[in-house]
Amino acid sequence: xISVPTPQRRVRQKQRHSVCYVLCKTNPLLHFLQxxxxxxxxxxxxxxxxxxxxxxxxCMVPQHRQGLIIDLGAGTGSVxxxxxxxxVPPQRIVAIEKCGQFAATFRKRYPQVPLIVGDACQLNALLxxxxxxxxxxxxxxxLPFRVLPQAVVTTIQQQLHEALNTRGGIxxxxxxxxxxxxxxxxxxxxxxxxxxxxxxxxxxxVESYTQALKANMFAGG
Ligand SMILES: C[S@@+](CC[C@H](N)C(=O)[O-])C[C@H]1O[C@@H](n2cnc3c(N)ncnc32)[C@H](O)[C@@H]1O
Numbered sequence: 137x138i139s140v141p142t143p144q145r146r147v148r149q150k151q152r153h154s155v156c157y158v159l160c161k162t163n164p165l166l167h168f169l170q171x172x173x174x175x176x177x178x179x180x181x182x183x184x185x186x187x188x189x190x191x192x193x194x195c196m197v198p199q200h201r202q203g204l205i206i207d208l209g210a211g212t213g214s215v216x217x218x219x220x221x222x223x224v225p226p227q228r229i230v231a232i233e234k235c236g237q238f239a240a241t242f243r244k245r246y247p248q249v250p251l252i253v254g255d256a257c258q259l260n261a262l263l264x265x266x267x268x269x270x271x272x273x274x275x276x277x278x279l280p281f282r283v284l285p286q287a288v289v290t291t292i293q294q295q296l297h298e299a300l301n302t303r304g305g306i307x308x309x310x311x312x313x314x315x316x317x318x319x320x321x322x323x324x325x326x327x328x329x330x331x332x333x334x335x336x337x338x339x340x341x342v343e344s345y346t347q348a349l350k351a352n353m354f355a356g357g
Contacts, residue, residue, distance in 0.1 A: 167212065171235060177283045178234065181312070184211055185278060186336040189310060190218035193276050196308045196329055196344040197224075203271035203305060206263075207231040208256055209278040213242045216249055219276075226250075228273075232262060257288060259295035263303070272305030274344075281320070282313055293323050300347050307345040314341035 172179045185193075193215055197205060205224060207215045210231035219229055226248040233239045239253040254262045256279055263270070275296065281289050296307060307325060314332060325345035333340045 167237075167241060171237060175235070177280075177285070179211075179280065181280065183337055185214040185310075185340075186333070187214070187218065188335040189333045189340055189342065190214040191222075192331050192333050192342045193308050193310065194218045194222050194224075196306075196331075196342065197274045197276070198306060201273040201305065203228075203273035203303070204267060205229050205273050206275040206299075207278075208259070208275055209233065209280070210242055210251065211235075211238050211278060213245045213249075215276050215278060216242070216246055220246070220249075230263070230266065232256060232259070256295065257291045259292070260298050260302075263299060270303065272299060272303040274305050275299065275307050277307060277309045279309075281309070282311065293320070297324060297347060308342065309345065310340045310342040312338045312340050314339060320345060 205228055210233040216229055216231050229249050231249055231251040232254055234255050236253060242251055252262050328344045330343040
């Protein structure tokens with residue numbers, strides 16, 4: 137038997153939805169959790185990166201190197217916030233985020249920082265469109281490599297290689313599986329410094345990488 141909601145029940149449902157909507161929009165933690173519940177394999181975390189984690193990433197940015205700093209998988213902007221607090225001028229940062237709702241939050245928090253709503257699978261085309269000749273200082277990636285589909289991971293790794301090959305710079309990435317080797321280490325990225333961050337949910341390990349090999353290393357599969 138199909139039960140048709142009464143008008144009063146419909147009103148109550150609508151009220152419940154709008155209360156949830158307002159709570160999720162105004163509370164960053166709930167906003168993140170809501171997105172995680174909707175697309176766990178793309179978001180990869182139940183809350184945004186902590187201040188400590190974002191600051192640890194920023195500490196690994198080479199100070200002597202010129203060029204753009206990319207906040208890849210920028211989410212609601214924790215890493216960009218740490219870059220700005222460290223004194224990086226907003227025009228040196230380019231944030232890239234796939235999720236439109238996170239991008240909207242990011243824009244409200246940091247209207248002065250260039251933000252591309254786009255997919256890391258097209259990293260080089262996106263950079264080409266906004267900064268064709270710019271060199272890179274660092275790519276700070278929050279992308280959840282362990283939960284993204286393998287084909288997406290491979291494409292993004294190729295894009296990262298190409299970007300670093302042609303524009304220079306280093307890659308800084310964190311993982312929540314801090315007891316395991318990074319998958320990136322098997323794909324031509326050489327780890328340098330690393331740091332464990334306990335004050336994050338969940339605890340994380342941040343590592344900086346340079347490239348060991350050229351981008352065409354993937355040609356053989
Ligand atoms: C762990 S969360 C980001 C945390 C971020 N540092 C913060 O504090 O808000 C990973 C982010 O990567 C984004 N993402 C996942 N796949 C992506 C892709 N292919 N291109 C761009 N962003 C992507 C997700 O939408 C999510 O915002």
